[in-house]
Each structure stands twice: as structure tokens, then as C-alpha cells.
Amino acid sequence: MDQDILKAHPYHGKDAVLSTKHGKERAVAPPLMEAVGIRLCVPHNLDTDALGTFTGDIPRVGTVLEVALRKARLGMAATGLPIGLASEGSFGPHPAVGWMPADAETLLFVDDEMGIQVSESILSQTTNFAYETCVDADELDQWLHKVHFPSHGLFVRPNSGLQPNLLFKGLTSRMALREAVKRCAQASADGSAHVETDMRAHMNPTRLQVIAELAQRLGRRLATPCPECGTPGWGLVGVVPGLPCELCGLPTDGVREEIHGCPRCPLRQQRPRSDGKRAAYAGDCKWCNP
Ligand SMILES: [Zn+2]
Ligand SMILES: [Zn+2]
Numbered sequence: 001m002d003q004d005i006l007k008a009h010p011y012h013g014k015d016a017v018l019s020t021k022h023g024k025e026r027a028v029a030p031p032l033m034e035a036v037g038i039r040l041c042v043p044h045n046l047d048t049d050a051l052g053t054f055t056g057d058i059p060r061v062g063t064v065l066e067v068a069l070r071k072a073r074l075g076m077a078a079t080g081l082p083i084g085l086a087s088e089g090s091f092g093p094h095p096a097v098g099w100m101p102a103d104a105e106t107l108l109f110v111d112d113e114m115g116i117q118v119s120e121s122i123l124s125q126t127t128n129f130a131y132e133t134c135v136d137a138d139e140l141d142q143w144l145h146k147v148h149f150p151s152h153g154l155f156v157r158p159n160s161g162l163q164p165n166l167l168f169k170g171l172t173s174r175m176a177l178r179e180a181v182k183r184c185a186q187a188s189a190d191g192s193a194h195v196e197t198d199m200r201a202h203m204n205p206t207r208l209q210v211i212a213e214l215a216q217r218l219g220r221r222l223a224t225p226c227p228e229c230g231t232p233g234w235g236l237v238g239v240v241p242g243l244p245c246e247l248c249g250l251p252t253d254g255v256r257e258e259i260h261g262c263p264r265c266p267l268r269q270q271r272p273r274s275d276g277k278r279a280a281y282a283g284d285c286k287w288c289n290p
Contacts, residue, residue, distance in 0.1 A: 010114075010232060011222060012037035016083035019075030021048055023202040024087060027212035028107070035219025036232065040085070043078040054091070054199045055155050057167055064088045065119060068108040082112040087211055091129040091199055103127035103199075103207060107214045109222065109233070116263035118233035120217045124210045128152055131196035133159050137174070137181040140195065149177075153203030156180040156195050158188035170203050226262035237261035240270065243277070245285035252280040 006012060016032075018025050018040045029040040048071050052060025060067050071086035087107040094102035103126065108119045128147045134140050147154070150172040157167050166187055168180035177195075184193035201208050221235040236258055243254030254277075261268040272278070282288040 006037050009036045009223065011083075013039070014083060015039050015041060015081055016085055016109075017072075017075040017079045017081045018042055019046055019048055019071045019084065019086040020201070021046055022200045024208070024211055027201070027208045028085065028087070028215040031212060031215040031219045032222070035216070036222045038083070038222075041079065041081075043075050046074055046078060048074065048086075054089075055157070055167060055169060055196075057162060064090065064104075064106045064121075065108060068106055068119070069110065069117070072108055072110045076110070076112070084110045087214070089199065089207065089211075091127060094123070094125060097125075100125055101127050101129040103129060103210050105207075105210055105214050107211070107218050109218060114231065114264065116231060116233055118218070118221060118235070118263050120214055120221060120235075122210060122214045122217065124213070126206060126210060128197050128204070128206050129199060131194060133192050133194055134181060135185050135192050137178045137195070147197050148206065150174070151205060153198035153200070154195055155198045156184050156193050158184045159192040159194040160189035163187055170198055170200070172203070226265060226267060228267040229262060229265040231262055231264040233263040235260055237268070243273075243280040245282055245288055246279040247282040247288050248285060250285065250287050252285050254280040254284060 016038050018028055020042060025040055025042050032038050049058060051067055051071050052058050068086045068088045072084035076084035087105060089103060089105045091103055094100040103124045106119055106121045110117050130147050132140055132143050154171045154177060155169045166184050171177045171180055181193040185191055199207055222232045224234045225232055226234045238259035239255045240257040241253050242251035242256040245252050255273060257270050258273055259268055259270055
């Protein structure tokens with residue numbers, strides 16, 4: 001952005017708090033500084049794990065946005081800053097391409113002074129998310145290569161389920177992995193260990209990259225003012241289904257139009273999909289492909 005325009009942005013030179021204890025600021029701070037000139041800080045000793053973990057020892061309660069909001073508010077309360085951010089990720093089979101793993105990430109921005117909340121989400125196929133079962137870590141050679149071990153961490157638990165003191169996180173050495181697998185396999189009812197990619201940001205450079213991409217999107221969005229009231233954060237707030245089938249023209253469940261809106265005033269604008277897609281694949285049509 002032009003330096004003069006950047007300096008005139010309402011967030012230029014302001015402080016915001018990012019609630020993380022896993023080093024996400026490395027991915028989130030630079031794009032936001034570049035886009036709107038806002039400075040991020042990270043509170044010390046913030047226990048975001050209390051809101052849920054990937055390893056299943058603490059379940060997450062509520063929708064992704066609810067968890068992200070609680071997390072952002074933790075940091076805002078700890079620092080007394082009116083502007084906070086938090087991100088939430090989840091991993092599993094891709095909703096459209098089931099055999100492929102996907103990383104769903106949401107980044108939420110809260111500004112209590114302005115009274116706004118702005119969020120951006122991304123569904124990325126760029127992820128090493130995977131898990132395996134084994135008796136001995138040496139069985140996993142090929143798999144370890146595929147999940148980018150040891151530049152990416154792993155966690156291990158007994159395959160039959162969680163047990164006290166038998167959850168090993170952040171494993172990045174072959175020796176530690178062997179030992180964890182051995183202990184968990186011995187304690188498991190079926191004699192094997194569950195080995196899974198550790199998806200915490202500081203253990204997973206691939207995920208950190210996806211979060212950086214998401215922060216760029218949020219930056220672009222905060223740099224976009226509402227055409228009516230000028231509030232930062234104009235962008236996608238909803239979609240209209242009914243994308244016509246390429247063969248029969250009847251409406252499908254696909255997105256036909258996007259709804260863009262302001263995080264503060266009621267202005268909404270309906271516009272064609274920004275990716276330019278104007279027709280649905282006939283395979284997704286319930287008339288052509290029942
Ligand atoms: Zn059709
Ligand atoms: Zn507005």
C-alpha cells in the first residue's frame with residue numbers, strides 16, 4: 001500500500017494482541033503490519049490450550065468462531081488492549097474431496113473500540129495432517145518422510161486411547177519418537193501406538209504458511225473500507241446458493257453469488273462469484289446426476 005494511505009489508515013500505529021502460545025505471530029504480524037500498519041503483541045503465559053487441543057486431551061466446545069472469540073478475549077483481558085486476534089485450525093478429510101486431508105483455518109479480528117469483528121477463513125489442501133499405527137517407530141520410515149519429520153513434529157499416544165502420562169507431544173527426534181512409541185505400544189490394549197502429526201503452529205511450518213496466507217487475506221480486508229461508512233473490514237459476509245448446472249441450467253447447491261458487507265453498518269452488496277465461476281459441474285447436479 002502507498003505509504004501516505006497506510007499512515008492514514010485507522011489502525012496505523014495501533015497495538016493489537018494476538019492470543020497464541022505457539023508462535024503464530026511469526027506468520028500473522030508481518031502481513032498485518034504491511035497491510036494496515038497495526039502492531040501485534042503476544043501476552044506471556046496465556047493458556048490457550050484450556051480452550052481445547054488438537055491432541056484430544058482437552059475437547060473444544062462451540063463453533064470455530066466462538067472458540068476464536070473466547071481466545072481473542074483472553075489476550076485482550078490479559079493486556080487491556082481493545083483490539084485482539086486469534087486463529088483456530090481444524091484438520092481432517094477435505095469436505096469435497098474426502099480422501100484428501102485439509103486444513104481449515106479461521107482468523108478473527110476483534111475491535112471493541114470500533115465495535116467490530118472481522119474474520120477470514122481458508123480451506124487448504126496444503127497440509128501434512130496424517131496419522132499411523134505402529135508397534136515400532138522404525139516401521140514408519142516412508143510415512144515419516146511423507147509428513148516431513150523431523151522438520152514437522154509428531155505426537156504419540158496408546159492406540160487404544162488416551163492414558164495418564166502417555167501423551168507425547170512435539171516429538172522432533174528419532175530417539176524420542178522410538179521411546180514414545182515403545183511406551184505407548186506397551187500400554188495399549190492392542191499393543192500398538194497411535195502416531196499423528198503435531199498440528200500446533202510452532203511444530204508445523206506448513207501450517208504456519210497457511211496461517212500467513214490467511215493473515216494476508218485479513219490484511220487486505222482490513223485495508224478495504226466500507227463504501228458507505230468507511231469502517232475497515234469490508235468483504236465477504238455470506239453466499240447465495242443456486243449456481244446453475246452447466247447442462248440443464250437448474251440451480252445446484254453451489255455458490256451463485258457472494259454477499260459483501262460492512263462489519264459495522266447494514267450495507268450489503270450482492271455480486272457474482274469473485275472466482276469467475278458461472279456454472280456448476282453436471283456431476284454436482286441432482287437432476288443430471290441423481
Ligand atoms: Zn443439471
Ligand atoms: Zn459501513
